[in-house]
Amino acid sequence: MENSFFVDSEKLSAAALEKKHRLENDPSSRKDHMEYMEGMEIIRSDICEKVMSQVNEYDYSRYSARDVVAALEHETCSIEDFKALLSPAAEPYLERMAQKAKAETVKHFGNTVYLFTPLYIANYCENYCVYCGFNCYNDIRRMKLNMEQIEHEMKVISDSGMEEILILTGESRSKSSVEYIGEACKLARKYFRMVGLEIYPVNTDEYKYLHECGADYVTVFQETYDTDKYETLHLLGHKRVWPYRFDSQERALMGGMRGAGFSALLGLSDFRKDALASALHVYYLQRKYPHAEMSLSCPRLRPIINNDKINPLDVHETQLCQVLCAYRIFMPYVGITVSSRESESFRNGIVKIAATKISAGVSTGIGDHESKYSGKESDGAEGDEQFEINDDRSFDKMYKDMSAEGLQPVLNDYLYV
């Protein structure tokens, strides 16, 4: 069963509706998703070819229980072993995988768990990505915070005790320019020890500028590495260009960022292939940029405003757990983030096995931290959310819960030098 993504807002004009329907129904009306648009930097890189040649030939039905057991017994997990661990044949071995993953996590990260929170500063978007609440055809309250409002939000978050922040925007260069984001980073450095970005992909010199403004970590979700599927989900806008997005993390590292985050949105396409691609994307980039810190996350599709039926299809918690364990066994040194899309019980369980970083005090809306944190009625406008979160624990609650699970919450592990 596929998700049904297309929702028509009553507020769209006849012309807009006509264009939307054409994009949805007539592939020839869409731009070539493999072709760069004007202004997009092209870097010379062999990473994409390395990753995709492995992914394209991956036939997970080929792996047997014997391959899985061998993978679990090997001291170092090879790419072949990793492929076996991601296969359906590994499902009956999930407990053993979890045991091994836990041992690796403990060796590399001890009993620590990092806490952070996202801050959405704008939800304008120029793209039509059919599964996303921010998509340009979705009828939601749009908002872009000004610097004063951003500072207020940061203050509220900082007062809660949080020291690491992830700044997010919808993907609109015209509404949320690189300079606007840069100014937000400068403000963030006043309140936080560590500033990450999850914004639209930009060129190397722009990443360099944002790094100088105080950002140090760039996360870009590829959404799906299946280019044909990608084409049917990202119908309009800059985000439609798949290869420019693929090279984002490399451009970020070239621009001087300390680290990069990677992810596919599980549920959009074949999740085993997407999981393989995400991990290999990290694996090959790490070999090329050995000093860089890398992290993976594993979000699943969630319902959005005006479409509460969107779901992650065949990626249930069991499969998600399998993917996360396989990631950990294959790359023991990589940070793994599990978002508030997942339930409290899942997050409590997975931090003891494979995850090293979780968000708390999360809002995916705009300008609503004070009302969400204090229950105080908002006196200003608020922008709607990107997706529905599942685990809504506050920073305090999360800190206490993690401590109660026997873990040591870490709020900052980085020093700007």
Added chain:
Amino acid sequence: MENNDKLVLGGKEFSSRFILGSGKYSLSLIEAAVKYAGAEIITLAVRRANTKEHENILDYIPDNVTLLPNTSGARNAEEAVRIARLARELGCGNFVKIEIMRDSKYLLPDNNETIKATEILSKEDFVVLPYMYPDLYSARELVNAGAAAVMPLASPIGSNKGLATKEFIQILIDEIDLPVIVDAGIGRPSQACEAMEMGAAAIMSNTALATAGDLPMMAAAFRAAVEAGRKAYLAKPGRVLTRGASASDPLTGFLHN
């Protein structure tokens, strides 16, 4: 005799030869390391100490314990130097453990950059303890650069694999006139004991303790192991066969016939 057997670093004497590494910190770990392992030196990652976090690690370090701030997170000599200076400003004293890693996968130290940082910081009156890959040439350069000790790794950090670099550490112990503190990879008390028996001046460990089922008991086990190894070293091991048998009739007996 034992009472006079002190570890001397930067003119400061220590009775304990177990140093608690940083990285996987918790209050209970510090408590166990001090109380049961007898640790007198505790490493502290400056990147984590520099925080407004409610449970600031600094508040929990007993007064009689010497802080050893480390420069983890530094990717070159310049960054390490800046972190060391910041540590001193934060009131962490003048001991510093230099850690410079340019590989996020194995976290292996970069000896060249470490030598550069050692030279700068020792001139600024830091007591410099450099974490290094056990290479004799680098160790000699660290001595010349003003290090107070050298800290070779036993095996990759966090691996608990023990003395994978044993032969090379032995060379450093034999050739370097500074305390050799074995750092990283010590997973079991028996491995700590072995390193001490070889003549290491001290051992540093974290993961082995942090991940133990019973922290206090493991801490006590490390203390006993380090002390046993030290005593064995001081006692000068006697006839220990490493392989095969030895002839009971001397091979050179013919010289005396």
